[in-house]
Amino acid sequence: MKKRYEQWIGRPVDKSLLRDLLWLATPILIYAPFYMIWFVYLEHHTFAHYSVIHTAVDDLIPFTEVFVIPYYTWFLYVSVTLLFFLFSLDLEDYYKNFIFLATGMTVFLVISTLFPNMHMLRPAVMPRDNVFTSLVQVIYSHDTSANLWPSIHVYNSIGTMIAVHRSRRFNRLGKIISDIIGTSIILSTMFIKQHSVYDVITAFIMAIIFYIMFYHTGMLENFCSKQEEKLALRYN
Secondary structure (H helix, E strand, C coil): CCCCHHHCCCCCCCHHHHHHHHHHCHHHHHHHHHHHHHHHHHHHCCCCCCEECCCHHHHHCCCCHHHHHHHHHHHHHHHHHHHHHHHCCCHHHHHHHHHHHHHHHHHHHHHHHHCCEECCCCCCCCCCCCHHHHHHHHHHHHCCCECCCCCHHHHHHHHHHHHHHHCCCCCHHHHHHHHHHHHHHHHHHHHCCCCCHHHHHHHHHHHHHHHHHHHCCCCCHHHHHHHHHHHHHCCC
């Protein structure tokens, strides 16, 4: 689909543009509290039974606390990329990226509600005492070892890498940097024992399915076109 943002990009920042940005950000403003409320409920609710997720490969992966840095980077990597598309008024990239992320996150919530799961991967005692292990403990204290499948850290990182590769806004270097960040985040989930290899593999499978649905079918094309046309008409 041919992009039309050239029709309005470069307009001066005024009340009408801010109003349009707020309108475009509405899906984020609605979905974010919806997700957080459900997620917090899952974190504080005790289910009668949890399926323990574990693979033999998990035992071969050493706990490496330095990977906590890319793990934390995820929060900026995913959110800043989505907001970049929003403020650049690249509506196709923005909506496809948002819908990709929101769909996977919702599937995660449903799975966690219907099939409660947990891990027993975290070290009982930190093998070392340093700033990195302290940061890992912060994660452990705020995110329980229950309901971590499939990994949203992995799924959203894949979604962000896809969005960057599909965007005309990023050059080859930008895409390489994005891939390095995304790959390091995916690896971090296993090396700080926050996720099982099973979580990672299933997140990849889910990402492939929704990538085909949202980027290789006409499912979102008409919607994105209509949103671009609506915004373009406001600046004609």
